[in-house]
Amino acid sequence: MFENLSERLSGVFDRLTKQGALSDEDVKTALREVRVALLEADVSLPVARDFVNAVQEKATGQAVTKSITPGQQVVKIVHDALIDVLKGEGEPGALKIDNAPAPILMVGLQGSGKTTTTAKLAKRLKDRDGKRVLMASLDVNRPAAMEQLAILGMQIGVDTLPIVKGETPVQIAKRTKTQASLGGYDVYMLDTAGRLSIDEELMAQVEQVRDIVSPRETLLVVDGLTGQDAVQTAENFNTRIGISGVVLTRMDGDGRGGAALSMRAVTGKPIKFVGLGEKMDALETFEPERVAGRILGMGDIVALVEKAQETIEAEQAERMMKRMAKGMFNMNDLKMQLEQMLKMGGMQGMMGMMPGMGKMAKQISDAGLDDKILKQQIALINSMTKKERANPALLQASRKKRIAKGAGMEVSDVNKLMKMQRQMSDMMKKMGKGKGGMMKAAMKQ
Numbered sequence: 001m002f003e004n005l006s007e008r009l010s011g012v013f014d015r016l017t018k019q020g021a022l023s024d025e026d027v028k029t030a031l032r033e034v035r036v037a038l039l040e041a042d043v044s045l046p047v048a049r050d051f052v053n054a055v056q057e058k059a060t061g062q063a064v065t066k067s068i069t070p071g072q073q074v075v076k077i078v079h080d081a082l083i084d085v086l087k088g089e090g091e092p093g094a095l096k097i098d099n100a101p102a103p104i105l106m107v108g109l110q111g112s113g114k115t116t117t118t119a120k121l122a123k124r125l126k127d128r129d130g131k132r133v134l135m136a137s138l139d140v141n142r143p144a145a146m147e148q149l150a151i152l153g154m155q156i157g158v159d160t161l162p163i164v165k166g167e168t169p170v171q172i173a174k175r176t177k178t179q180a181s182l183g184g185y186d187v188y189m190l191d192t193a194g195r196l197s198i199d200e201e202l203m204a205q206v207e208q209v210r211d212i213v214s215p216r217e218t219l220l221v222v223d224g225l226t227g228q229d230a231v232q233t234a235e236n237f238n239t240r241i242g243i244s245g246v247v248l249t250r251m252d253g254d255g256r257g258g259a260a261l262s263m264r265a266v267t268g269k270p271i272k273f274v275g276l277g278e279k280m281d282a283l284e285t286f287e288p289e290r291v292a293g294r295i296l297g298m299g300d301i302v303a304l305v306e307k308a309q310e311t312i313e314a315e316q317a318e319r320m321m322k323r324m325a326k327g328m329f330n331m332n333d334l335k336m337q338l339e340q341m342l343k344m345g346g347m348q349g350m351m352g353m354m355p356g357m358g359k360m361a362k363q364i365s366d367a368g369l370d371d372k373i374l375k376q377q378i379a380l381i382n383s384m385t386k387k388e389r390a391n392p393a394l395l396q397a398s399r400k401k402r403i404a405k406g407a408g409m410e411v412s413d414v415n416k417l418m419k420m421q422r423q424m425s426d427m428m429k430k431m432g433k434g435k436g437g438m439m440k441a442a443m444k445q
């Protein structure tokens with residue numbers, strides 16, 4: 001979502017970071033370009049100007065740290081300044097919803113993604129925070145909008161207030177409030193009507209509803225693709241209604257991202273969430289640190305890699321648990337186990353964590369097995385063929401010799417590894433057997 005801005009900025013900083021010493025002139029030139037990049041990304045002029053001035057001030061007074069280049073230092077200052085511009089108080093995405101039932105008022109223009117966001121947020125509150133949520137649509141002019149919320153509610157397993165034809169928004173709001181108390185809900189969310197543009201009738205209606213329910217949070221949903229218009233909308237709603245935060249939708253699109261930067265500076269209200277797609281789980285907390293990283297073109301690579309790793313590991317572990325439950329344990333399983341052990345602080349740490357294996361942990365430590373040995377064992381397995389790994393019974397003398405040689409070790413080491421695999425396999429079989437099998441029990445948990 002910030003591609004254009006980040007490309008421009010990283011271009012500017014690439015030139016800076018390559019230079020050893022940095023003159024005032026360099027900083028000035030770079031910051032001029034930063035300003036242009038911000039404006040091109042649709043950041044408003046006063047915000048861009050203030051931002052550049054703040055960076056300039058900080059950069060001038062800074063003592064240069066030896067371990068980093070002056071260019072890197074400027075990048076860091078810009079990074080921190082971006083976070084300052086984006087940050088609200090408290091945790092990202094935190095909502096004041098502790099006193100049940102807590103009302104959340106959802107406001108915004110028609111088509112901004114308000115109804116979708118209401119449901120996404122309700123799902124998040126239910127799934128992540130274990131809250132009981134009740135939703136209601138106040139859009140009496142558009143029955144389709146009320147139906148839409150009801151359908152979404154069914155999809156995500158969140159209750160919606162039954163629709164009663166002919167009620168006014170105020171009546172619906174009152175009924176929701178009562179129902180939320182009687183029904184023991186933690187949170188109730190009111191999806192107010194939207195208009196294509198801000199008009200008096202809309203504002204007056206939202207105001208009335210606000211006065212009746214005294215919302216703990218009033219969240220404005222705005223379309224992130226509309227750039228400066230989004231900021232203008234936010235300012236209008238904030239002046240008239242008073243909002244507690246903003247949800248920027250369609251940030252999965254190729255908008256210029258400038259709206260995010262101007263939003264907080266102009267309205268003084270934090271962006272709490274971003275919508276990243278049409279699906280019900282495409283809502284993320286707005287995290288200034290991450291976004292600042294993204295804007296600077298350092299990308300979200302770290303987060304991405306971490307996430308990928310997590311899923312791969314979880315899948316592997318599940319597959320292994322299933323095999324183990326069946327009493328299957330070949331060299332591939334052993335290799336995976338060994339690699340896991342390396343990651344989790346060696347065999348001792350790993351065994352100590354598994355139920356019933358404390359004793360084995362001690363034996364391993366007594367035998368002096370450490371990371372180096374783990375690595376050697378992995379090397380031995382790597383030197384086996386696919387068939388050998390899947391079926392260790394194939395490992396006769398000549399194969400053992402070849403494997404040992406391939407890993408730069410002795411045949412006796414291969415024997416030790418095989419013994420280990422056999423022992424583990426026996427243990428898995430024992431544990432997997434019968435209804436009371438330990439692995440099965442563990443999997444059920």
Ligand code: GDP
Pocket residue numbers: 108109110111112113114115116117194248249250251252253274275276277278282
């Ligand atoms: P409302 O009129 O403000 O209630 O808008 P809706 O919730 O009905 O959303 C309008 C359209 O925008 C729907 O097709 C949504 O699926 C879509 N939409 C909402 N949020 C996002 C988002 O974050 N990304 C994308 N790509 N589409 C979204």
